[in-house]
Amino acid sequence: MSRRFNTAGPCRPGIDYMVPAAARLPEALGLVEQEGYFVVHAPRQTGKTTTLEALARELTAAGRYAALLFSCESGRAWEDDIGSASRAVLERIRAEADRVLPLPLRPPAWPEAAEGALLVAALTAWAQACPRPLVLFVDEIDALRGQTLISVLSQLRDGYRGRPGSFPASVALCGLRDVRDYKAASGGDPSRLGTSSPFNIKLESLRLGDFTADEVRELYGQHTAETGQEFTSAAVDRAIELTGGQPWLVNALAREVVEKLAVPPVEPITIDHVEQAKERLILARATHLDSLAARLAEPRVRRVLGPVLAGDVLTIEPYDDDIAYLRDLGLIAQDPPVRAANPIYREVIVRVLASRIQESVIADPRSFVRPDGTFDLPKMLSEFTEFWMEHGEFLTSRDYYSEAAPQLVLMGFLQRVVNGGGYVDREYGVGTGRTDLLIRWPYIVEDGTRHLQREALELKVWREGRADPLRAGLRQLDGYLDRLDLTTGVLVVFDQRPNAADIAERTVITTTTSPAGRTITLVRA
Incomplete structure (x- = not known):
């Protein structure tokens, strides 16, 4: 079965057509090597999770780091219950580590700690037990709100000086907005964090951009290579123009043509097919739109x-x-x-x-x-x-x-x-x-x-x-x-x-x- 154009959730290697992660976030590897704490932000369904998950996989496979992507989504329900939110996030860390990391790199039993120190104690214990430096990609950080967000950011700042032997060597916070907006999400009062920035250990903010024209051509070219069905150059150019390279739209247009309009594989995909797909997407008002x-x-x-x-x-x-x-x-x-x-x-x-x-x-x-x-x-x-x-x-x-x-x-x-x-x-x-x-x-x-x-x-x-x-x-x-x-x-x-x-x-x-x-x-x- 050939791969497909994905419009729901992270892309999966071997199942979905994908743009290589390294090409989309080239600065990230250098920041990890500098033991940097940094921010990655982009609009929804731009490919943040797909890119960081692939990057974590590549870092671990290279044998130098233990890298993990996990989501803070499970902590959303507890805006001001720091203990419950911290335990929910730690459960996600363990579940993801058990799923993707080799046994020697997985975290030990989490230590007992005060509710406001659960995260810093757990990450310290893991960093000390792990044979490789830890690299963590904290996805959906902006799912946390209020006192819970303040606590997580503060605990990361508290542990920062212990890196790499006693705390994660590099941490990336990933969400919709840049770090300058975390103050508002945490209550809007910067004095409650003791600084004008709630994450002043940040080395850099990276914005995951849209696909370039060459990346759109490469993505559509993967379909041609697997199925033999050609996108005409006019169709690709029109797709680039209509979407501006926005990753969800690029995939959604192609999926609409290939699966919904069901253009036979023996026929090339033309600019008229792209126009029809555009109209259908707008009228259908998919979740993204x-x-x-x-x-x-x-x-x-x-x-x-x-x-x-x-x-x-x-x-x-x-x-x-x-x-x-x-x-x-x-x-x-x-x-x-x-x-x-x-x-x-x-x-x-x-x-x-x-x-x-x-x-x-x-x-x-x-x-x-x-x-x-x-x-x-x-x-x-x-x-x-x-x-x-x-x-x-x-x-x-x-x-x-x-x-x-x-x-x-x-x-x-x-x-x-x-x-x-x-x-x-x-x-x-x-x-x-x-x-x-x-x-x-x-x-x-x-x-x-x-x-x-x-x-x-x-x-x-x-x-x-x-x-x-x-x-x-x-x-x-x-x-x-x-x-x-x-x-x-x-x-x-x-x-x-x-x-x-x-x-x-x-x-x-x-x-x-x-x-x-x-x-x-x-x-x-």
């Missing part, structure tokens, strides 16, 4: 994403903790400008926020398909303006992502009427006050050849105290159409000034000419 969507209601997430969705200037310092928080969660890209981490996340964010709009749209998507199979954009714009005149003021009067409310109304309407027949690509121009949309509508003509209709829209908002965005919008739309090599487009201007004319009076569809001489459909709403 659902957990992402659940974050959107958090105030600190809204504070960053609201202006991003609206294309407004982001009045937040580059080192603002909310930006760091979203980067650590994997919601936004690691490098400026602030934007969704990848196109799939961008699509999920919009569809979740616009879902209440879609449910209000009663239009039949089939009614927007012309007899020749093309998409009827003028009909869509006409019906949207009717929808906007009836529901726009109510839908934009709520506080939820109010900065981007008009854009979300249009995107929700558009997604409903395009659903099933085509695709909507979105771009947010941070600081430009615009949102760009591209409708891609595949259709087949009478001779059986496949064609792709493309329609570009730019959305602008006219706010109080600002000039009419028409001129800037036309100029920006020209640039967008130049990139797409299109001759015409649509500019939508939402008037959100408090003293604007009545919505029924101001909502109108006309045409205008752009600075480049293009005929542009202008929607004022």
Whole structure:
């Protein structure tokens, strides 16, 4: 049986396709050799456990260290019961050691100790009995909270000076966030730990990154080598573009194509298969994407994403903790400008926020398909303006992502009427006050050849105290159409000034000419 693309839990050698661990965290070995205590952090389902488990296995197999990965998840239930949480963690250490370590490297019986010293006493006894230096990878450290987290971090600091003979030589704490955030998880008062950092023995913080383009190609190439089924270069490039290399998405797209779409092994996997898989993943709202969507209601997430969705200037310092928080969660890209981490996340964010709009749209998507199979954009714009005149003021009067409310109304309407027949690509121009949309509508003509209709829209908002965005919008739309090599487009201007004319009076569809001489459909709403 061939290996498979894994989307649930750590990857298993020989069963799942895997990127080599050493390539993903190359700095870790050097820190272990320096007897360093360090932090590894990354968003969920990025491959932290898979990578550290493989690294522990390699370190032990080399014969120099006794290395073990264990999880603190079992201590989650005891936020302030230090003794119970410590015993739960020690049980996991013993169970994992019995499972993966040779008998001479396993821990002795744990010694008796006060509840606040159980961990330091146990690790000291193990380090003294073990014939090799101990290396511990403490997974899910952020599952611990309150006094329990404080106690674990404090005990590691207490034992640190005894390394390597009387305490683990190297320890890595692994979780979602960097160590700077452990204070908040432990209660938020740094004085309770006696330092501004709860883990000031840390030598370095490592962030496990997304797959590189070469790693995605290698992973997909493993499937080709085992089954003979080729991913076309265009399909791989599109997968890299859609996922941004996010490991779960990379595996999920491929799994959707291979197992759910069940493309026969004798057929190559094409860009169309990848597009279908992307849509199915978003619509299915798998656990990974659902957990992402659940974050959107958090105030600190809204504070960053609201202006991003609206294309407004982001009045937040580059080192603002909310930006760091979203980067650590994997919601936004690691490098400026602030934007969704990848196109799939961008699509999920919009569809979740616009879902209440879609449910209000009663239009039949089939009614927007012309007899020749093309998409009827003028009909869509006409019906949207009717929808906007009836529901726009109510839908934009709520506080939820109010900065981007008009854009979300249009995107929700558009997604409903395009659903099933085509695709909507979105771009947010941070600081430009615009949102760009591209409708891609595949259709087949009478001779059986496949064609792709493309329609570009730019959305602008006219706010109080600002000039009419028409001129800037036309100029920006020209640039967008130049990139797409299109001759015409649509500019939508939402008037959100408090003293604007009545919505029924101001909502109108006309045409205008752009600075480049293009005929542009202008929607004022």
